[in-house]
Amino acid sequence: MATKPPILQPGDTVGVVTMGSPLYPDVINQGIQGLQNMGFKVVVGQNAYAETGFLAGTDQQRASDLMAMFYNDNIKMIISSRGGVGVAGILPHLDFDYYIRSHPKIVSGYSDVTILLNCLYQFADLIAFNSLLLFDFTPNKPGYNYDQFFTATSTTTAPRPIENPPGIPLVSRVPGNVTGPLVGGNLTSFIGTLGTQFEIDTTNKILFLEETHAPINTVYRYINHLKLAGKIDDCSGILIGECTNCPTAYQTSYEDLITNVIVPFGKPLMTNITSAHGYYKAAMPIGATVNLDTVNNKLTVMEPTVSTPS
Numbered sequence: 001m002a003t004k005p006p007i008l009q010p011g012d013t014v015g016v017v018t019m020g021s022p023l024y025p026d027v028i029n030q031g032i033q034g035l036q037n038m039g040f041k042v043v044v045g046q047n048a049y050a051e052t053g054f055l056a057g058t059d060q061q062r063a064s065d066l067m068a069m070f071y072n073d074n075i076k077m078i079i080s081s082r083g084g085v086g087v088a089g090i091l092p093h094l095d096f097d098y099y100i101r102s103h104p105k106i107v108s109g110y111s112d113v114t115i116l117l118n119c120l121y122q123f124a125d126l127i128a129f130n131s132l133l134l135f136d137f138t139p140n141k142p143g144y145n146y147d148q149f150f151t152a153t154s155t156t157t158a159p160r161p162i163e164n165p166p167g168i169p170l171v172s173r174v175p176g177n178v179t180g181p182l183v184g185g186n187l188t189s190f191i192g193t194l195g196t197q198f199e200i201d202t203t204n205k206i207l208f209l210e211e212t213h214a215p216i217n218t219v220y221r222y223i224n225h226l227k228l229a230g231k232i233d234d235c236s237g238i239l240i241g242e243c244t245n246c247p248t249a250y251q252t253s254y255e256d257l258i259t260n261v262i263v264p265f266g267k268p269l270m271t272n273i274t275s276a277h278g279y280y281k282a283a284m285p286i287g288a289t290v291n292l293d294t295v296n297n298k299l300t301v302m303e304p305t306v307s308t309p310s
Contacts, residue, residue: 002127002181002287004307005104008153010039012076015069016134017045018056020112021084025049027135028081034137043075055086062086063093070095070103077153081134083111087189091116091198096123106153106306109133110276111212114185114286115193118200121183121287127305129153130185130208130276130284144274145281152283156304159291162282163299164274172294173258176268178237179291179302182284184208186276191222194229202235206292208284210241212277216257217249223261237268237292239299244277268294 014035016028028049032042045065050057057065069078094100101124107117108129117128131149144165151157164170183205184190193199211219226232240262243254258271270292274280285305292299 001289001303002121002125003104004127004304005106006076007156007306007308008077008106011041013041013043013074015043015045015072015075015078016048017062017065017069017078017080018048018050018082019062019066019080019090019109019116020056020086021054021082022051022056023081023135031081031134031137034139038137043069043072045069048081054084059086059089060093063090066090067094067099070100070105075105077106077108079132079134080109080113083109083113083133085112087112087115088193088198091119096120100124100126108149108153110281111186112189115189115198117185117286118183119198121181122201127285127287129305130286132281136281142280148281148283152285152305154306156306156308158304159300159302161298161300162284164272164282165280168274168280169272170270170297170299171272172270172297173263174267174269175295176237177291177293177295178206178268179289180204180206180236181287182206182208182290183286184239185210185286187211187219187222188214191225194225200231202231205235206237206239206290207231207235208239208241210243210276211246212244213246214243215247215249216252216254219243219246219254220257220261223257227265232265232267235267238262238265239273239292240269240271241273241275242278268292270294270297270299273299
């Protein structure tokens with residue numbers, strides 16, 4: 001089993017970094033205020049407000065901010081202000097093997113940040129969380145999102161179901177019952193790492209995918225790329241989240257793509273998971289053991305995803 005980071009407790013210190021694209025300072029400040037209103041202390045990375053074109057500083061600067069949070073023993077959770085692009089650029093500058101592995105912390109995010117989350121599991125054996133970004137800690141966000149986040153990071157409840165909000169059903173499409181580590185996240189981001197040392201390992205894993213702002217013919221291209229790279233053949237089961245603001249292309253919808261392309265893979269398949277770029281955001285623990293039961297339409301996290309002090 002992967003390493004569980006220490007549990008998040010009231011009054012803990014959260015490190016804020018910008019791992020990819022820049023974000024407006026007032027939005028960053030609003031997120032920081034949201035964390036503080038919840039009782040957390042906040043430490044802000046040196047380059048969190050940086051803006052260098054479409055990146056928040058150089059790859060080295062963003063990586064240095066992240067490593068500084070791992071070096072700081074007072075920091076219990078690290079959260080990125082946003083995703084965007086560029087997270088892959090920091091990966092060669094991170095000390096996965098020694099320092100991150102030996103100083104586990106909660107790391108949360110989605111979008112391009114999911115590249116990092118899977119590398120934390122793959123190279124540092126650390127459970128990470130496809131869950132909230134900094135700008136999600138702002139007013140008028142759904143209570144479901146916070147409930148999911150804090151259940152995953154501030155309790156040791158297990159087994160526990162991952163369920164959509166009421167009225168939004170999970171949809172099992174190919175029957176099966178498989179158990180294994182959860183990997184995955186944003187489809188576009190993973191395509192960019194294929195053929196590199198940081199490409200996702202799906203062997204005997206349950207693969208979670210979601211997308212945003214991509215026309216359906218582009219989503220097809222990316223799914224087919226994963227298939228040709230062996231990532232579909234290698235996985236044990238598939239979880240499909242939303243394709244948020246993904247326009248129909250050539251009279252083909254996201255649902256058509258699932259039916260005509262993904263169902264024929266024959267892997268146990270569950271769809272319609274509210275997550276990541278959607279309004280409602282399930283907390284998906286990357287690296288944790290989950291059970292995908294598409295006979296009984298259940299998705300269950302089989303182990304605690306954080307640890308308590310011994």
